[in-house]
Amino acid sequence: MPFDPDEYREALDRAHVHTSAWLASIATRPVRPSETADELEFGIPLPDGPTTAAAVIDELASKAEPGLMAIPSGRFFGWVMGGTLPAALAADWLVSAWDQNAGLRYATPAAAAIEEAAGSWLLDLLHLPTSAAVGFVTGGTTANMVGLAAGRGDVLHKVGWDVNAHGLQGAPQVTVLVGAEVHASVELALRYLGLGLPQLIDADAQGRMRPDALALALAEIDGPVIVALQAGNLHSGAFDPMRDCIEIAHENSAWVHVDGAFGLWAAASPRWDVDLDGLDGADSWATDAHKTLNVPYDCGVAIVANPGAVRTAFGIHTSYLIQAQDGPPDPFELVPEMSRRGRGIPVWAALRSLGRRGVIDLVEGLAVNARALATSLGALDGVEVLNDVVFTQVCLSFGSDERTREVTQALIADGEVWMSGSRWAGRDVLRISVSNWSTDAEDVATSVAAVRRAMETSIAR
Template identity: 70%
Template sequence: MTAQPDEYREALDRARNHAFQWLESLATRPVAPQQNADEVAAHFRVPLQESAVDPAEVIDELAAFAEPGLMGMPSGRFFGWVIGGTLPAALASDWLVSAWDQNTGIRYATPATAAIEEAAEDWLLDLLGFDATSGVGFTTGATMANFVGLAAGRKKVLDDVGWDVQSDGLSGSPRITVLAGAESHASIDMALRYLGLGLPVPVAADHQGRIRVDALAEALDAASGPIILCLQAGNLHSGSFDPFREAIELAHARGAWVHVDGAFGLWAAASPAWASAVDGLQLADSWATDAHKTLNVPYDCGVAIVSDRALLRSAFGVHTDYLIHDAQGDPFERVPEFSRRARGIPVWAALRSLGRQGTIALVDGLARNARDLAHGLGALPGVEVLNEVVFTQVCLSFGTDERTRTVTRALIADGAVWMSGSRWQGREVLRISVSNWSTDATDVAASIDAVRRAMAAAD
């Protein structure tokens, strides 16, 4: 028997109320969680009861027990790691995705969600300036988006030397040399490990983490056999972009596949303001990004783009008797999963709500807030901005490594904002990542005040 709406109504109403309470609290609540995982677990890790509990009561309990352990990640004052917020249309559409409960793997079975994701694909390719014939897959995040692009690259470079990795695997195959800048992100290492390719050969980077073209030329000359080159759109610490045109032309001259990790920085291609910074980006063969970061859709939603749509389908496609295949291609042929939620729908909703100019304004606004933070914080006595603030990342030092760690701890204890510590080019840093659409001038000013208080507390 089909479930009746009333069976869901009260639980959904409670969830809606708790969601609004959470969103309304973000303006004034401390960003840091008020309980640690062990304290929260004391409420949840109890023996499973014998009898059923009313669904609405379950939701009330869930919200009440979880609330002290929630980080204010959707707050405009959250600058930790590279974690965006969620646009209203994207959040609401994600609720519908869960309610619709469509397994978006087969085009025939879920025509609505497949069609919406295809529309999102068209808009993404157009906004970012990629060829309309490229293939797009919606993955769990940027790590798996890197996996998809590199898997396509692995197949292509082995195809070129006559090795069928799909049938024969890697055992006995020609060794693939993977090159990456010395400051490439760990998600590249993870994806390569999943693919059985091992760690990349590091290529020297400059003082902003950009791959050095002269060092790349030497590395390419030293390599033999199939080659994959990994470049970066948005360095984790500096936000800088690799010199795409020169690097890609060098790599392609050697027959290499070029993949770009653009977890947050790929979105710069949508704005004319970064045309020179991303010059040549579109010459690469595959790209990865995370829509939760700069575009601000809910978790989880990575985006993998491969210039050769047929190659992408051949790398991930499977044909079985029980599946109904579509000649145009099915969503599961672009990602590692057969079964998945319709991750691309919040992307469609975000872009539909923003439009082209709104998307550009979102990207430009994040970068403007980063510059304003760098300017305001750099004016404080004893604060040094270590990077060229070219996009959305800011790295600060407070003199010695020990003082930088002390200020970072004091800032986290203060709770008004969240900025995470890191280590970059041999120095302890306070790293600021501006990723939330809702961050405004008030948040910037409050954040500068919070750092000032942390410095005073560290004295």
């Protein structure tokens, strides 16, 4: 079939119409989907003949609509998921249209240059070493894997073992130390890397690793060590004491990785200078741009202070790839994928549209809304705020675990807002994650009213 620009135009015109209708509905539609996956009408036999691209887009949009969660809504607080900034969404459309494989600087120079600029801006905003390598991956789990893989190779190299050449069989054991409230994505990344379960270090009541406990654990270890810290506890939003933990780890020749899926962005604002003091002394960092920065899925960011460590872990040379012998690394040398879309391009667009002040305002605004929710909800009879609201996370209890589950279920059934149930510190909780750039005072008031209504509904049952 010949290349026909008109067929693209017709399909894209229909996509634009449906996208505009979807975005216009966000302000008033219920957050929860109205149909389940089993109820949606996609389970039909594959047609024998072709269908025009425009008709396919119409069918796709109309059939999907009842099953869409309004994650872009300012009333979505269920998990740590941002919305999408306008510039980032439009840039993501361009990424798909350009169809660049963002792996080689030589083959796709525009994608490489844009991502390198975005990476440089990120390092500047987050006050991390300007010489660090920045790779754009699928999300926080893969970003953690990249940092931990670089660390695995580094600590084994220091004891004379080449993991690339010899693998892990027969290698000295690498001990990984994490806080007692480590996120599951770190544990999953360690599984990918063949490092097994980490050793848990005691944490305080807000989930922060205790430096004294870390020091005691390190004193008992003879061999290569990785320490994984946390910038933004999943439930409390709290930050591990960076400077103390990093200094203790480095005194024991450990690699320090920071899981900052949503909380690393706090480093952009001076408001959290004390909480994140010493952050720049770590060896690697992981975050998600599709959380706090509000770019489209999927976009994680893996940052490694020593570019050589990550290039050793993921770099490869073959006869058919045209690579420079010196100069900046090719993008594929910093991530697990040899082929990928230009994930960093929407990051560039988001940062370019916001500017430094806009990023700071975005991050601080999320925290302001979290505190407003905590204050208003905590004033309701029968509601207890369980965490110190230091960033964007709020955990609530409604008394007993049973009562908390009842209110959570009633709130989800109501549909006007979405907050998720979880379990923290031995108690069932309603967890609120404020991640959307568009959440405003009206959304906060609407959400407080919805929780109050859910409390009344659950009592009436």
